[in-house]
Amino acid sequence: MPAAQPFVPAPRLAPSAELRTVHIGLLGCGTVGQNVLELLSRRRDIFADIGVKLEVCGVLVRDAARERDVPAGTPLTEDPGFLNECSIVVEALGGVEGPLALLLPILRSGRAVVTANKAMLAERWDALRGYAQAGQLYYESAVMAGTPIIGPMSTVLRASAFTRLQAVLNGTCAYILTQMEGGKPYAQALSEAQALGYAEDPPTLDVGGFDTAHKLAVLARFCADGDFPYSAVQIQGIENVTLDDVAAAKAVGERIKLVATLERVGGGWHASVAPTRLPETHPICTAGAGRNSMVYVGEECGELFFAGGGAGGLVTASAVVGDIMDCVLGFPGHVPLH
Numbered sequence: 001m002p003a004a005q006p007f008v009p010a011p012r013l014a015p016s017a018e019l020r021t022v023h024i025g026l027l028g029c030g031t032v033g034q035n036v037l038e039l040l041s042r043r044r045d046i047f048a049d050i051g052v053k054l055e056v057c058g059v060l061v062r063d064a065a066r067e068r069d070v071p072a073g074t075p076l077t078e079d080p081g082f083l084n085e086c087s088i089v090v091e092a093l094g095g096v097e098g099p100l101a102l103l104l105p106i107l108r109s110g111r112a113v114v115t116a117n118k119a120m121l122a123e124r125w126d127a128l129r130g131y132a133q134a135g136q137l138y139y140e141s142a143v144m145a146g147t148p149i150i151g152p153m154s155t156v157l158r159a160s161a162f163t164r165l166q167a168v169l170n171g172t173c174a175y176i177l178t179q180m181e182g183g184k185p186y187a188q189a190l191s192e193a194q195a196l197g198y199a200e201d202p203p204t205l206d207v208g209g210f211d212t213a214h215k216l217a218v219l220a221r222f223c224a225d226g227d228f229p230y231s232a233v234q235i236q237g238i239e240n241v242t243l244d245d246v247a248a249a250k251a252v253g254e255r256i257k258l259v260a261t262l263e264r265v266g267g268g269w270h271a272s273v274a275p276t277r278l279p280e281t282h283p284i285c286t287a288g289a290g291r292n293s294m295v296y297v298g299e300e301c302g303e304l305f306f307a308g309g310g311a312g313g314l315v316t317a318s319a320v321v322g323d324i325m326d327c328v329l330g331f332p333g334h335v336p337l338h
């Protein structure tokens with residue numbers, strides 16, 4: 001038997017007067033981007049503690065002249081040329097092909113990308129998977145925003161054989177269905193959600209179940225199959241849920257939620273998004289209004305429950321900035337199953 005090798009922990013960071021400057025590029029300065037800037041400035045001391053001074057070398061927007069609530073001197077621009085100078089790029093644009101075209105050259109050159117963009121991750125995994133496997137892609141905020149789920153699923157939960165998950169991952173649908181329980185018809189609840197800024201216009205990504213399906217595809221790559229295709233998710237939205245459906249569920253102590261489910265069926269995996277009746281005592285029903293939630297079951301870890309804010313500027317920024325910290329500390333990004 002070979003002699004046991006001693007465990008050598010990674011070197012500790014020595015406090016240093018000299019801070020290393022890390023150049024960051026930010027794509028987008030909307031709900032997420034603006035709050036990432038705010039949180040980076042709040043956490044400047046923590047970055048200094050780990051020996052780093054972050055310098056934002058550009059913030060890409062469509063209209064650089066528009067008034068915004070950003071720190072003085074924020075380098076807003078409509079020209080992505082600054083990306084050449086950045087070692088970390090944070091993407092908070094939205095869309096699929098536009099951000100991908102900007103990010104691929106960054107990834108090809110071996111640099112790191114932090115993204116909140118579940119649509120791009122779900123739909124263009126063919127182009128991104130290799131970089132995720134190389135540890136260059138960080139995306140905690142893409143599912144359940146600031147509620148950490150991708151971190152545990154890509155690390156500690158892998159020791160346990162995954163069995164099943166059930167989750168509510170879209171706040172707009174949760175809001176609409178809750179309003180319907182109070183007697184408002186679907187169309188009225190939807191237009192209120194739009195007026196409050198919860199639902200996009202058009203709202204199809206949310207109410208059609210596609211946003212939830214994007215998130216489920218991203219999660220499936222950590223616990224089912226590293227190449228899980230978005231197209232394999234069966235999707236049904238909430239557009240056809242009626243007040244009668246909601247009342248019939250309520251009469252027997254149940255509630256209707258838009259539920260993402262991933263489970264083993266036979267030798268494969270079944271992934272679906274659909275309006276689902278759950279007992280009103282189910283943890284997903286008692287998680288609290290406005291919260292995303294997930295029941296995760298593994299053979300050895302048993303049944304786990306995650307719940308928290310699934311959208312919103314600072315909530316989402318907390319996960320984005322956490323990813324930036326991991327990156328500057330040298331931790332790899334979120335690596336899918338091989």
Ligand SMILES: NC(=O)c1ccc[n+]([C@@H]2O[C@H](COP(=O)([O-])OP(=O)(O)OC[C@H]3O[C@@H](n4cnc5c(N)ncnc54)[C@H](OP(=O)(O)O)[C@@H]3O)[C@@H](O)[C@H]2O)c1
Nearest residue numbers: 028029030031032061062063092093094116117311312316
């Ligand atoms: N909002 C949330 O709570 C949340 C939570 C988790 C994940 N996400 C994800 O985070 C991403 C961003 O969401 P958001 O809510 O922050 O969106 P948003 O408020 O609409 O902001 C988008 C930003 O991107 C800029 N932009 C869009 N297209 C552009 C283009 N072609 N060229 C240059 N700039 C462009 C916009 O510029 P202008 O300001 O000039 O228009 C804006 O600053 C999305 O992928 C979303 O799914 C959001």
